Amino acid sequence: MAERGWQTFDPSTMPGQALYQLMNSVVVPRPIAWISTVSADHVPNLAPHSYFTVLSPEPPIICFSSGGVKDTLRNLRHTGDFVVNVVPEELAREMNLTSADFPPGESEFAASGLTPTASDKVQAPRLLESPVNLECVVERELTIGNRPNYVVFGQVVAVHVAERVMRDGRVDVSEIRPVGRLAGSGYVYSREFFTMERPTYAGLKAEWESRKGAP
Numbered sequence: 032m033a034e035r036g037w038q039t040f041d042p043s044t045m046p047g048q049a050l051y052q053l054m055n056s057v058v059v060p061r062p063i064a065w066i067s068t069v070s071a072d073h074v075p076n077l078a079p080h081s082y083f084t085v086l087s088p089e090p091p092i093i094c095f096s097s098g099g100v101k102d103t104l105r106n107l108r109h110t111g112d113f114v115v116n117v118v119p120e121e122l123a124r125e126m127n128l129t130s131a132d133f134p135p136g137e138s139e140f141a142a143s144g145l146t147p148t149a150s151d152k153v154q155a156p157r158l159l160e161s162p163v164n165l166e167c168v169v170e171r172e173l174t175i176g177n178r179p180n181y182v183v184f185g186q187v188v189a190v191h192v193a194e195r196v197m198r199d200g201r202v203d204v205s206e207i208r209p210v211g212r213l214a215g216s217g218y219v220y221s222r223e224f225f226t227m228e229r230p231t232y233a234g235l236k237a238e239w240e241s242r243k244g245a246p
């Protein structure tokens with residue numbers, strides 16, 4: 032029974048499109064993997080994927096999910112690799128343009144005026160205009176869900192970072208200003224940043240004790 036003030040959805044009785052919208056609205060904001068690949072006919076391909084995350088730092092493994100078989104999936108199955116490019120806010124429009132249903136023989140790079148450049152360790156090109164490129168080798172692929180969705184795991188074999196987004200030897204996220212995906216056509220800019228040191232239980236306990244002892 033639903034609690035007052037709450038609406039509870041039962042995924043097992045919901046139509047697919049409504050479920051898709053619900054999940055896209057609540058798992059937010061999502062980072063966008065702007066994935067470049069190359070086809071068997073040597074056509075460079077570029078497409079955004081926001082069902083994307085990092086899973087393991089050592090070795091670095093990322094994953095993304097393709098809803099059905101698209102050019103990106105076809106290409107990486109052929110070459111065994113792909114590149115994840117980060118989307119800074121000044122490239123938001125170009126990123127959106129590359130999500131159109133281009134035919135396989137037509138490159139989103141050319142259509143959006145973006146530059147594919149050679150990667151070091153993989154066949155897929157990297158996107159020159161993006162400040163961060165992750166060269167990935169396909170580690171495994173899983174099929175999940177009814178659509179079905181194909182989840183591709185990639186081991187990151189090279190990381191390229193533009194010096195303009197580095198400060199004191201570290202990547203400065205406030206210089207990348209990555210675009211995040213919300214529901215539908217919604218996006219979010221990364222513009223306000225704040226920090227919080229992660230507490231330890233011992234530190235918290237000491238703080239609580241000292242407060243108890245305070246007059």
Ligand SMILES: Cc1cc2nc3c(=O)[nH]c(=O)nc-3n(C[C@H](O)[C@H](O)[C@H](O)COP(=O)(O)O)c2cc1C
Pocket residue numbers: 063076077078079080081082083096097098099101102103104126127129130131132133212
């Ligand atoms: C911001 C954004 C995020 C997207 N995320 C995904 C995703 O996670 N998985 C997916 O299959 N399609 C996603 N899409 C749709 C694909 O980009 C779109 O189907 C594209 O045409 C696929 O291109 P391709 O056939 O060249 O691979 C997304 C689109 C946008 C604009």
